[in-house]
Amino acid sequence: MLVWSNRRTLEEYVREGLNGLLLDGFPIPDVTKTSPWGTLRLTGLYCYIEAATTRSPSEALEFAVNEAIELADIRNSDHLMNPAKYPRVPATTGRIIATKKALGLHPDTYGLDSIERQNQAIIECFGKLDVYFGGQNHMVVPRKFIQNELFPPIIPLLCTGMPDRSPSLPSLDDLKKALSKVLTKGLPLTPDSATSDLLAFLPVSGSSESELMRVKRMDDHLGAQLEIFDWSDMAHAARIYFGAAPGSRGTSVTARQQKIAAIYRKDGESGSTDTIRTEFRRKMLGVLAWQLYRVKLAEYS
Incomplete structure (x- = not known):
């Protein structure tokens, strides 16, 4: 950066x-x-x-x-x-x-x-x-x-959209790695899955917070961003993958991948668990990382 x-x-x-x-x-x-x-x-x-x-x-x-x-x-x-x-x-x-x-x-x-x-x-x-x-x-x-x-x-x-002073934020790659850890475990977010690189993108709060409060607020923030996921065609699948959709919370990442693949097949499109695990995962992490970065960047503009 x-x-x-x-x-x-x-x-x-x-x-x-x-x-x-x-x-x-x-x-x-x-x-x-x-x-x-x-x-x-x-x-x-x-x-x-x-x-x-x-x-x-x-x-x-x-x-x-x-x-x-x-x-x-x-x-x-x-x-x-x-x-x-x-x-x-x-x-x-x-x-x-x-x-x-x-x-x-x-x-x-x-x-x-x-x-x-x-x-x-x-x-x-x-x-x-x-x-x-x-x-x-x-x-x-x-x-x-x-x-x-x-x-x-x-x-x-x-330079359009850039703040006049650079924000002190982790790189986009570091944010993707932090989100990948969250995805593997699934929501809700816990102190174990909420890394410092992820919490750096938490919107500013006007009051002091404990670590657990910050984790809870980031869990809410991730859920809100998944509701307005930029990749609209895959928004529902992204919510399933992160464990934010009804019926997906608390399930394993393998079960969530299989559920998304089944939706693809039901809609008559080609899709496999391997494709979901590799290509879709990579693209989805990129989209969500950018959304979090864009929201945080706006605070500095």
Whole structure:
């Protein structure tokens, strides 16, 4: 997770992330194995975490950056102010397309090396590669132009939803591990299954509490979040899996997995206990972790 003390520092982190991404370019097979000063700086952003609830890490990063570039189009200023009233306009202006080409988000540059992507961006903006301002000694350097002219409009959009100061919270991965422990044991939450990483995401209370009171309140909070589970198609299955649905409390994790698999088969869909135990479990933990993170992050905004 990023750590920042003010908005300017956060935007500098994001700027450095984009500079690293200019070197890496899309597609990115694994965001955890790329330049630590690059894409990893962007994976702590609200827009990335939100996209990652239903996408792989690489797809989420691509989606988040592309969305920010699209919204940087001046014609979308009304949409940013009132999304319900003004639909988003597909970006077609030269600098927006150039930014996509620079990062490999355009079909013409997807998968190309950094130098070729940068050159394509300059050509998109000026119609040619050899561009001079005020004489031969002032030739446009693609990398500098992209960093100083194309990136600034999208940096604030990538920071949308982020607080001005970083919250002191466990990482999203640590939260997923804490939730995995809860899932295995099932609700209700107990002091044994309520780790400190999980309790760090408990909404702030105005009064002092004992440890048992905090555990009980987190149990209620988890139940409330499962009632409004972001993955609506699997909300009921998620409540069963965590032991929050009627008839599932106190049952073993194996019994809960079998019950979810039976629901799949009854609805005519393919499903097995192994699929529930691996793929569904992973996705569901990611969705719930993001919900808890988003609620806690709002306290700092």
